[in-house]
Amino acid sequence: MNRSGDCVSYNTLISDMSKAEELSRAVIEVLDRRLSPNETTYTALIHSLCKQDRIDDAYRVLNEMFVSGFSPSVDTLRDVLRGFLRIGEIRKAFEMHKEMMERPEYGSFWMDLGSLLTSLYQRGLSDEVTYTSLMNAYLDE
Numbered sequence: 001m002n003r004s005g006d007c008v009s010y011n012t013l014i015s016d017m018s019k020a021e022e023l024s025r026a027v028i029e030v031l032d033r034r035l036s037p038n039e040t041t042y043t044a045l046i047h048s049l050c051k052q053d054r055i056d057d058a059y060r061v062l063n064e065m066f067v068s069g070f071s072p073s074v075d076t077l078r079d080v081l082r083g084f085l086r087i088g089e090i091r092k093a094f095e096m097h098k099e100m101m102e103r104p105e106y107g108s109f110w111m112d113l114g115s116l117l118t119s120l121y122q123r124g125l126s127d128e129v130t131y132t133s134l135m136n137a138y139l140d141e
Contacts, residue, residue: 039070046076055083059096071105 037045042065049058058080065072077100084093100106 037068039065039072042068042070043072043076046072047079050079050083053083053087055080055087055089055092058083059092074106077106 042061045061046058046065049055049061062072062076062080077096081093081096084090084096
C-alpha cells in the first residue's frame with residue numbers, strides 16, 4: 001500500500017479510535033509509520049480532542065495544522081472555540097478570536113463576531129456568562 005493509502009487508512013483509524021477514546025494509540029501508530037498528516041488527519045485529531053475536552057491539545061494541533069500549510073474549515077475553528085467556551089476558558093477563546101482575525105481567509109466570519117464583542121465591551125457589558133452565551137449563539141448560526 002502506498003503512503004497516501006496508508007494516510008487515508010490511518011485517518012479512518014484515528015476517527016474510529018477517537019470514538020472509543022483510544023486516540024493516543026492511533027496517533028502513535030501514525031507517527032510510528034512516519035506518515036505525514038494531511039488536512040483530514042488534522043481535522044480528525046482536532047475534532048476528537050475537542051470531544052474529549054482536551055481543548056489545549058486541540059489548539060496545539062490546530063496551530064500545527066497552520067504551520068504545515070493546511071487551512072482548517074470554519075467548522076473546525078468553531079469546534080475549538082466552542083471547546084474553550086465549554087470548559088470556561090473565555091480568555092483563550094478571545095485570544096483565538098484575535099489570532100483568527102489576523103488571517104485573511106477567515107476575516108469576514110471573525111470580524112462579525114469581533115464587532116459584536118467589541119461593542120458589548122465598550123458598552124460596559126463584562127459578564128463572562130453573557131459573552132459565552134452570545135458567542136455560542138453566534139457560532140450556532
